[in-house]
Amino acid sequence: MDRPDQGHFGSNGAWEGLIEAERFAALLAGYPEQMDRMERFDPEVVSLLRNHEVWRAVHGSNGVETDLTTQCRWIEALASRCTSTAVLVQSQLTVGHTILLSGSPMAGELLEEMRNGTIWGWGLTEAEAGSDILSMKTTAHQEGSEYVIRGSKRFISNAGIATRYLVFARTKAERGSKSISAFVVPSDSLGLSIARYEHKMGLRASPTGDVVLDDVRVPASSAIGNIGEGVGLALSTLRWSRPLIGAVSVGVARGAFEELLRVVGPSNDELRKLTTLHQAKGHKIAELLMQVFAARALLYDVTTRADSSGELPAMWEASSTKAFCSEVAMKVASEALEVAGREAVAVGAPLQRYYRDAKILQIFEGTNQIQKNAIMKELGLVNFAVR
Numbered sequence: 001m002d003r004p005d006q007g008h009f010g011s012n013g014a015w016e017g018l019i020e021a022e023r024f025a026a027l028l029a030g031y032p033e034q035m036d037r038m039e040r041f042d043p044e045v046v047s048l049l050r051n052h053e054v055w056r057a058v059h060g061s062n063g064v065e066t067d068l069t070t071q072c073r074w075i076e077a078l079a080s081r082c083t084s085t086a087v088l089v090q091s092q093l094t095v096g097h098t099i100l101l102s103g104s105p106m107a108g109e110l111l112e113e114m115r116n117g118t119i120w121g122w123g124l125t126e127a128e129a130g131s132d133i134l135s136m137k138t139t140a141h142q143e144g145s146e147y148v149i150r151g152s153k154r155f156i157s158n159a160g161i162a163t164r165y166l167v168f169a170r171t172k173a174e175r176g177s178k179s180i181s182a183f184v185v186p187s188d189s190l191g192l193s194i195a196r197y198e199h200k201m202g203l204r205a206s207p208t209g210d211v212v213l214d215d216v217r218v219p220a221s222s223a224i225g226n227i228g229e230g231v232g233l234a235l236s237t238l239r240w241s242r243p244l245i246g247a248v249s250v251g252v253a254r255g256a257f258e259e260l261l262r263v264v265g266p267s268n269d270e271l272r273k274l275t276t277l278h279q280a281k282g283h284k285i286a287e288l289l290m291q292v293f294a295a296r297a298l299l300y301d302v303t304t305r306a307d308s309s310g311e312l313p314a315m316w317e318a319s320s321t322k323a324f325c326s327e328v329a330m331k332v333a334s335e336a337l338e339v340a341g342r343e344a345v346a347v348g349a350p351l352q353r354y355y356r357d358a359k360i361l362q363i364f365e366g367t368n369q370i371q372k373n374a375i376m377k378e379l380g381l382v383n384f385a386v387r
């Protein structure tokens with residue numbers, strides 16, 4: 001019988017197909033603390049991702065798209081070592097899924113570029129449009145065979161390292177579910193600039209910035225999906241991408257748990273003595289294991305059911321997964337810090353990084369309050385119809 005921390009969490013092959021992801025994630029071991037300190041994504045990590053064909057593994061190839069479970073397993077493995085790297089790959093998969101769902105004639109070509117390592121950013125949020133995306137002010141006006149995009153997107157992951165952005169913009173002045181459309185915008189477009197970068201408490205290696213679109217002209221064929229269907233496309237994408245954030249969260253929870261075991265684990269003779277003090281510690285560690293185990297069970301229950309049905313997870317399932325797993329990541333990282341004690345709060349110690357990264361997981365891809373609204377809506381408890 002496997003030990004709980006090895007059979008399920010380790011790289012000993014308990015999970016078919018996970019070995020490659022775990023092996024790759026182990027290569028990241030030297031980077032996260034240094035990238036966190038430098039607040040910069042190391043280009044060597046991007047090269048590693050490309051050279052090991054990680055994007056091919058997560059996106060699929062030869063016309064066969066990778067399933068949600070496989071994507072989540074990869075993301076979990078990456079996040080267990082480096083949250084910023086996991087989020088880089090997760091952002092790609094999110095854009096990739098929007099493109100797939102759109103049925104765009106460009107889909108095949110764009111996905112092939114992604115498999116070859118093109119980095120994308122997903123541009124939905126604005127200064128005054130976070131949870132309420134219909135408040136967005138960025139506009140796209142048609143002029144002949146082009147759209148002219150004007151506005152600014154805030155807190156966009158992969159800003160500056162992306163070579164393409166998927167930008168959501170208002171194509172109708174009136175507020176409403178048919179007022180927004182999605183466009184592919186190359187990063188070298190005239191009028192596109194990165195105005196500033198955020199200095200964040202967590203996910204510090206993942207660049208987050210303001211993407212400014214100053215009358216950027218794109219061909220009308222750059223629209224992804226039909227004009228006016230951007231909100232529907234974004235919401236359907238969230239049914240795929242929220243479980244992906246669930247996977248980042250399980251990875252962070254597991255990474256923090258494994259780090260805790262490394263710091264105070266059974267190799268520590270004192271713990272084996274089971275004095276009252278250490279039994280209390282041991283109980284805490286056991287509770288954290290249960291949390292990671294429960295979050296992972298929820299995640300893969302949702303993904304395997306989605307994969308076997310061939311349908312997107314329901315929004316309530318996607319939202320439950322995102323909210324539950326990110327709460328677990330926060331709890332495990334926070335309590336692991338407490339159990340590990342003073343060494344764990346030092347700059348450069350992995351546990352304090354997991355803790356800072358976990359906080360962001362509760363906020364992005366829809367805050368956990370917004371996930372509860374989505375669940376309430378599907379339970380028929382309240383009507384949050386897009387208006």
Ligand SMILES: Cc1cc2nc3c(=O)[nH]c(=O)nc-3n(C[C@H](O)[C@H](O)[C@H](O)COP(=O)(O)OP(=O)(O)OC[C@H]3O[C@@H](n4cnc5c(N)ncnc54)[C@H](O)[C@@H]3O)c2cc1C
Pocket residue numbers: 091121122123124125129130131132154155156157158200203208360363364365366367368369370373
């Ligand atoms: C590191 C990071 C990376 C990001 N990357 C991207 C990206 O790549 N692309 C992108 O488009 N966006 C990105 N975002 C933005 C992210 O999706 C938003 O931050 C998120 O949707 C929340 O919006 P907000 O920050 O404006 O908060 P607000 O909407 O201002 O919310 C503030 C608070 O009010 C609560 N609240 C708001 N409305 C309600 C309501 N109706 N009911 C109950 N509570 C409510 C929220 O839960 C929250 O607690 C990123 C954010 C971060 C932190």
